[in-house]
Amino acid sequence: MTEPPQRARAEEPEPADEADRADEAGEAEESAGTGEPPAVRCTGLRYSFGATKAVDDLDLAVRAGEVFGLLGPNGAGKTTAIRAVTTLLPVPAGMIRVFGHDAAKEKMAVRRLLGYVPQALSADSGLTGRENVSLFARVFDVSRRERAARVAEALEAVALTDAADRMAATYSGGMVRRLELAQALVSAPRLLILDEPTIGLDPIARTSVWDRINEIKRATGMTVLVTTHYMDEAEQHCDRVALMHRGRIRALGTPERLKADLADVLESPTLEDVFRHHAGSGLTGSPSDNADGEDFRDVRRTRRTASRVG
Numbered sequence: 331m332t333e334p335p336q337r338a339r340a341e342e343p344e345p346a347d348e349a350d351r352a353d354e355a356g357e358a359e360e361s362a363g364t365g366e367p368p369a370v371r372c373t374g375l376r377y378s379f380g381a382t383k384a385v386d387d388l389d390l391a392v393r394a395g396e397v398f399g400l401l402g403p404n405g406a407g408k409t410t411a412i413r414a415v416t417t418l419l420p421v422p423a424g425m426i427r428v429f430g431h432d433a434a435k436e437k438m439a440v441r442r443l444l445g446y447v448p449q450a451l452s453a454d455s456g457l458t459g460r461e462n463v464s465l466f467a468r469v470f471d472v473s474r475r476e477r478a479a480r481v482a483e484a485l486e487a488v489a490l491t492d493a494a495d496r497m498a499a500t501y502s503g504g505m506v507r508r509l510e511l512a513q514a515l516v517s518a519p520r521l522l523i524l525d526e527p528t529i530g531l532d533p534i535a536r537t538s539v540w541d542r543i544n545e546i547k548r549a550t551g552m553t554v555l556v557t558t559h560y561m562d563e564a565e566q567h568c569d570r571v572a573l574m575h576r577g578r579i580r581a582l583g584t585p586e587r588l589k590a591d592l593a594d595v596l597e598s599p600t601l602e603d604v605f606r607h608h609a610g611s612g613l614t615g616s617p618s619d620n621a622d623g624e625d626f627r628d629v630r631r632t633r634r635t636a637s638r639v640g
């Protein structure tokens with residue numbers, strides 16, 4: 331990855347016209363012909379841990395059926411935002427709606443619509459793959475009559491049928507991640523939320539996880555909301571991305587559009603260049619805006635060493 335020239339940080343991209351802006355922000359989804367509410371709508375979402383504003387006035391609409399990527403460095407607020415969407419963090423009414431249901435007022439309705447793969451390990455190494463998925467089927471109230479078939483389908487969808495009756499402790503990192511996907515899929519969610527689904531995986535395992543996600547999305551029309559540090563994955567697999575920094579969305583749009591917006595100031599910009607432009611000193615003019623000095627490359631290096639499987 332090449333270093334972006336300094337001038338890219340000092341110049342703002344050309345603003346898009348209002349209609350495009352609204353469309354990029356997801357505001358036009360209801361007039362897009364489906365009449366369906368967005369999969370997720372956050373309106374002025376705020377969440378603080380004591381004095382730390384983890385999410386600060388976030389507006390976002392994820393369209394039904396898209397793969398939406400939330401990108402940002404450590405501490406940007408991505409996990410906090412998606413945990414609020416899952417209802418695991420309480421927020422006041424009116425801030426989050428999932429397929430039209432208010433996350434504060436209709437918590438159970440929202441929970442029934444989504445599958446969540448957290449960043450932390452959620453599979454039990456002392457159970458087989460099938461037992462792990464069955465456990466989630468029970469937790470998510472999949473009827474006893476349907477359970478065995480749904481578990482088998484979920485394992486099949488992530489290509490773990492052959493390994494289903496082996497202990498999860500014998501799985502590779504990529505297989506564990508696919509198992510966690512199966513756990514989230516067993517309740518047939520309309521919205522799949524994935525927090526760093528490929529963290530710590532080698533490139534082949536990363537590809538295999540994304541292949542499964544894309545196939546499931548094609549087969550079911552499921553909406554996918556994903557956080558990732560991997561810009562290449564976001565470019566390749568996300569329909570739209572939001573770049574988040576210090577609790578706020580700094581840019582939002584298709585990867586192509588965000589790069590095109592920067593084309594006037596940088597030759598062949600990458601998504602990483604776009605992020606640097608928006609989250610670096612370019613936004614505030616203050617060099618201290620990225621005072622911790624950490625960028626995606628640092629994050630990627632750190633996370634590559636992360637041990638995912640126990």
Ligand SMILES: Nc1ncnc2c1ncn2[C@@H]1O[C@H](COP(=O)(O)OP(=O)(O)OP(=O)(O)O)[C@@H](O)[C@H]1O
Binds near residue numbers: 385409
């Ligand atoms: N349980 C908590 N208690 C106190 N502060 C927290 C807690 N969880 C998150 N924070 C703080 O909130 C901010 C946002 O954290 P969050 O985990 O949402 O970021 P993130 O973008 O998901 O980062 P990462 O990629 O490292 O997971 C950070 O400053 C973090 O230190």
